[in-house]
Amino acid sequence: MGLQDTIKDRLSNNGLIKNRLMKSNLINNPLIQKIEWTPINIATAIILFVGFILTIARFFGGLGTVTNLDDNNPWGLWIGFDLLCGVALAAGGYVTSSACYIFGLKRYHSAVRPAILTAFLGYALVVFALNYDVGRPWRLPYPIFYSPGTSSLLFEVGLCVFLYLNVLFIEFTPAALEWLGLKKIRNFVVGLTMLLTIFGVVLSTLHQSSLGALFLLAPSKLHPLWYSGYLPVYFFISSMFAGMSMVIFEGSLAHKYLHHKMDETHLSESDGVVLGFSKAASFVMVGYLGIKLIGLSIDNNWHYLFTSWGLWFLFELIGFVALPAFIYAVAAREKNVKLARAASILGVLGIILNRLNISLVAFNWQLPLEQRYFPSWMEIAISVFVVTVGIVVYRLITAYMPILYEHPDYKHADDSNNKHGHEED
Amino acid sequence: MEHIFYTLQDFMVHTKGITYLIMGGLLVGLPLFWLFLTGRDEKNKTF
């Protein structure tokens, strides 16, 4: 993956970087000097090793050797989880940056960078994982540069994901440029913030909804409770609270493990971010429940509710949308950050459940049980591997670059640019 | 030179292809026009 390579490049004998490391006194970082063999790190190493072996198996043996995919079930876990869930959970990037820059909620400023980083890594990993799933990954540029199939919603998704990955990369670069001390380019890129944010929202609206629209042409395969003309709207709206839940969830993890990396602004603002987002997520979730209900009524699908599929549908909606919405609401009312964090776990799980329901569980629901798909352990292992790669890269980047804190050189510069900056709140 | 489309599929490929180009133009053009529109405003950068 591009990012890993660049980081490796930078870590290898690059004078500038070494200089940087010495200066910022980070050369003693445990990740570089010696790896501590804590249980977490051992588990990480094992996962990475297994993933590496399975990668070889996948590319030398073909999809058939590692997956349970077949002709009736062409899409499995790698699309259902890595693509659909990955993109939905990476929605925190556009949600946070638009809240801060477009809607002028400056108090979320310190949450923007971590959210952009997660989004960028999320999308990079989605593309990374797609290389495993498609038959001939080296042709992935074909749809955009060689033979665009414009009638396909997958083309739309591909184009937007490609463009948005670039937008996120540019949005992320200020952190790297600050780290490298390239002031001029950094200031130029920061000047583009507004434009990039608007692009980000446009592209996110499009591909988040188009991921849902992918299933529009298979009304005969997706269970009617999940199939709806509103699928694109459902996907877009749910991506909003998916992103917010993920920002809260990721924030609580970062607080636990990377507390020492955070500066005062970040720490003092973080509770406000959590409560603000839980309020917003709660309201959007209730709105989402509303449009789900409208979908039921407009297609007259009430009678399905009393089947076992209906129970599962209600389980998803009540247990993983209504319940977290309620907990979020209580948390926001009582200013209870811990409760909000608990709700965020439920929210994230709910999104995963929804996306897996649409792509795997309720898809091909009419096939007899023995023809249904269940992922092989190797597919699951590769998905775990991909997520682990993401976490490792996140740790590396937050260890070096000003993500959870503001770079001291730019703090004041920022404040003077930004007459009424985030300290206002 | 009216090209005849026999299938909706071909029609969609063609029209969406052109529409995507227009979309690209819009994405570039709208910000530029905004710059023109606000070019004489006092500078009040908020980011």
Add this chain to the structure above:
Amino acid sequence: MTITRRKFLGWIGGAAAGSATLAGTVAHGASNKEFKGYPNSFGVLHDITKCIGCRKCEQACNEINTMPAPEKPFDDLSILEEERRTTPTAHTVVNKFISKVSNSSNSVEKNNNTNGDTSGNSIALYVKKQCNHCLEPACASACFVKAFKKDKTGAVTYDASLCVGCRYCMVACPFNIPTYEYDEPLTPRVMKCTLCLPRIQEGKLPACVQICPREALIFGERTELIKQARMRIQKHPDKYVDHIYGEHEMGGTSWLYLSPVPFSEIGMREDLGTHSAPELTAGALSAVPIVVGLWPVLLTGVYAISKRKEKIAQEELEQALAAAKDEAEEITAQKLAELKKKMTKEKETAVKTEVKKALDEAAKIAKAAEEAKAKKAAEEEAKKSESAKLTDKDSDQSDNLLSSEEEK
């Protein structure tokens, strides 16, 4: 002014959001156009009543496409016992269905029979399965590199040199036809019936049609085949259900079927509807450009509003600050002036008393003392202290007072 402006932008916002969601549900972009498909395109009519399940078509297909020989030879009919689907090495399969109905009754009665009377004689029906070569192929609509194309002959072709292997075509196909070479590590292809396009272009019949011993398959122009099928249904209403499968399914297919029993009983879905795949996605696709056109306008509007609000807040803040500053300055100035006044007053009285004291003292001394020297000295002292007081008038007064007090 601000309020109207905000309202105005709010309306624009509402309109934008409204039209975006509307566009998602209404099929724009092609709503007033109709496409009839390629004129004179070919198709195949499969008359299920005539098929005997000999698997000769499977064999011919296997040979013409130079597929590897199957495990069990084609004349082994025991394979018909289980329902099969197309595979990467079999573009077509024949399936057997047992139908518990007599040949003579018409379809409506048959339905009643299956529910009430199970003793009716059962017949075996054989159904050939392959790509139906849809008029508006879902696979082509789904493919993001245009690997699938509807040819003017009616064949839906696949170009492996473009295929990325996303398998969305397989998700899209309502008939579950395309298959994938999952075990091929480097060059996996999607596999499906080609309608024997190369043979058609040479003016030959598709291999399966050619070999069929019972004319269960007939090749011809699709429009002709539909007429032919109608005629058969008309002539033998007792033999066929009144439905040409493929005439309208999913927008119509080039491959057509006639059956003696409802198609759902022989493994063919009757709930697919008549909407073609491009019709199903047209709405979502046409919402895309609208979002691109309106979102930036709307978002920039929101941005401008929030910025303006901020600016107003900023201005208000500055004004408040300035006002507070002015007030504070005034108060201090006032206080200072008062202080000064007080000080000068105090000073004057102090000086007066001092002088008075000195004079009194001098008078006393003059009265009391007789010596002129002593008198002079006293007078001089009094004068000195007075002048010192007078020169210090501008400096800090309380200090002065204190010091004069001390001096005393």
